[in-house]
Amino acid sequence: xxxxxxxxxxxxxxxxxxxxxxxxxxxxxxxxxxxxxxxxxxxxxxxxxxxxxxxxxxxxxxxxxxxxxxxxxxxxxxxxxxxxxxxxxxxxxxxxxxxxxxxxxxxxxxxxxxxxxxxxxxxxxxxxxxxxxxxxxxxxxxxxxxxxxxxxxxxxxxxxxxxxxxxxxxxxxxxxxxxxxxxxxxxxxxxxxxxxxxxxxxxxxxxxxxxxxxxxxxxxxxxxxxxxxxxxxxxxxxxxxxxxxxxxxxxxxxxxxxxxxxxxxxxxxxxxxxxxxxx
Numbered sequence: 001x002x003x004x005x006x007x008x009x010x011x012x013x014x015x016x017x018x019x020x021x022x023x024x025x026x027x028x029x030x031x032x033x034x035x036x037x038x039x040x041x042x043x044x045x046x047x048x049x050x051x052x053x054x055x056x057x058x059x060x061x062x063x064x065x066x067x068x069x070x071x072x073x074x075x076x077x078x079x080x081x082x083x084x085x086x087x088x089x090x091x092x093x094x095x096x097x098x099x100x101x102x103x104x105x106x107x108x109x110x111x112x113x114x115x116x117x118x119x120x121x122x123x124x125x126x127x128x129x130x131x132x133x134x135x136x137x138x139x140x141x142x143x144x145x146x147x148x149x150x151x152x153x154x155x156x157x158x159x160x161x162x163x164x165x166x167x168x169x170x171x172x173x174x175x176x177x178x179x180x181x182x183x184x185x186x187x188x189x190x191x192x193x194x195x196x197x198x199x200x201x202x203x204x205x206x207x208x209x210x211x212x213x214x215x216x217x218x219x220x221x222x223x224x225x226x227x228x229x230x231x232x233x234x235x236x237x238x239x240x241x242x243x244x245x246x247x248x249x250x251x252x253x254x255x256x257x258x259x260x261x262x263x264x265x266x267x268x269x270x271x272x273x274x275x276x277x278x279x
Contacts, residue, residue, distance in 0.1 A: 109210030
C-alpha cells in the first residue's frame, strides 16, 4: 500500500484497558506510526477511554481499532460503559448498512473487545476458561480463511500472543452465516483435552473483524517487557521458568510473533484504506 496524495486517514483507538498498565496501546500506536511511514500516508489517530471515562468515537473516523483489556467480559453486562460500547457498534452497523454511505467504516476488535462483540452479536458463548491462557500459542486457520485478506500471507498454523481468562465457544454457525460472517481461526488442537476448541478469529460482517489473540504484540517490546525483573518474576512464579524461557524463544523467532505483527493489522489497514474509494 502506497498512497502519495495528501488524503487524511483518521483512526480511532478504543482503549478498554481501564487505566491498567499494558503493552497493547503502545503496540497499536507503533503499528500505526510504522504503517503511515511505510505507506507515505497522512494518518492521524485519537484515543478513547471506554471503560472509566465512557468515551466513544463518533462516526467521522475512517477506521476503528478496539483494544484488549483486563477483567471479565461477563461482569460488565448491563454496565453504563458496555451499553454505550454496544450502542456504538450498532451506530457503526447502521451507518454501514445505509445505501447513502458508499464508503464504509472498518472495525477491528482485539481480545476483550472481541469477546464483547461476540456477546453483542449473540453468535457464541463467552465463558471463563478452566485455566488462564498465557503465552505464545499456535492458531489454526479455517478453510474459509483462505479468502480473507486480513490473514493474507499467514502460515497455518501461525503463532500469537494469548493472555486471557475467558473464551469464545459454541458458535452459532447458522447465525454467523446469516449475518455474512465467517469463523476464521480456532485455537490449537489438544487431543488429550476433552474440551471444545475456542474460536480465535471471526469476520463478523463485511466491515467488522476481530481476534481473540493479540495481533498487535511486537517481539522487541514484549521481549524487553518480559525481561524486566518484575515481569520475569511474575511469570516464573505463576507459570514456571520453562514458560518464561519458551516465550522469549518464540518472540525472537522471525516466523512466529514477528510475522503475525507484520501481517494481520497491516493487512487490515491495507484493506480498509483500499476500500475508501466508493463502490
